[in-house]
Amino acid sequence: MNIITIFVIKALAQTLLVSMWLIKLGKIMLKEMLFDATRLPLLKLGLDTYSLRHRAIADNVANAETPGYQRKQVVFEEKLQKALEHRDLQRTHSRHMSIPRLDMSKLAPELKLDKTASDVNDVSNVDIDLEMADLAKTHLQFSFSAHLAKLFYEGMLTSIRGV
Numbered sequence: 170m171n172i173i174t175i176f177v178i179k180a181l182a183q184t185l186l187v188s189m190w191l192i193k194l195g196k197i198m199l200k201e202m203l204f205d206a207t208r209l210p211l212l213k214l215g216l217d218t219y220s221l222r223h224r225a226i227a228d229n230v231a232n233a234e235t236p237g238y239q240r241k242q243v244v245f246e247e248k249l250q251k252a253l254e255h256r257d258l259q260r261t262h263s264r265h266m267s268i269p270r271l272d273m274s275k276l277a278p279e280l281k282l283d284k285t286a287s288d289v290n291d292v293s294n295v296d297i298d299l300e301m302a303d304l305a306k307t308h309l310q311f312s313f314s315a316h317l318a319k320l321f322y323e324g325m326l327t328s329i330r331g332v
Contacts, residue, residue, distance in 0.1 A: 173302045180306030183246060184313045187215060211249075211276075212318045218245040218278035219311035225280060226304050229295045238293035240283040248276055 225241040232238040283294060 172298060173305060176299075176302035176306050177309065180309045183306075184310045187246065187249065187310075187314075209318065209321060212314055212321070214245070214249075214276055214278070215314040216311060216318070218243060219307050219314065221278050221280060222307045223304070223311070226300050226307065229300050230297065230304075232293065233295040233297055233300075234292055236292050238295065240294050242281055242283050243278050244281055245276070245278040248279070252276055 222243040222245075225243055229240050
């Protein structure tokens with residue numbers, strides 16, 4: 170398998186992981202799933218993240234031959250994973266099921282400079298092949314998230330129309 174195939178497979182796996190967490194959140198809180206207090210904001214954050222990552226990749230490719238340029242990367246999935254694992258559980262009655270709350274303020278995507286990589290092309294630390302693979306991965310993630318948002322709105326429209 171070539172490197173692009175591996176990145177595409179990893180992209181699909183990560184996107185599936187995010188969608189599985191979204192489904193898990195929906196099962197935990199049916200009300201929030203139906204009335205858009207959890208799932209849609211996470212989809213929006215995902216779309217914002219993939220858009221920011223696309224811009225970072227475009228900057229990386231455009232500056233690959235710029236002496237001393239440091240590659241940009243976007244951090245989001247790790248923050249989402251931590252937020253989902255460390256949630257505060259609150260309930261109003263001892264016999265009620267615990268209702269987890271997600272702090273959306275900690276989930277903003279972050280743009281960072283990649284200072285760990287050495288100069289790949291003797292000019293900067295940008296590897297064009299890896300950037301192209303990341304671009305394909307980001308495109309798949311964005312498309313899948315946009316499709317999930319579309320399905321959400323179609324479901325709401327079907328609920329309203331009753332068809």
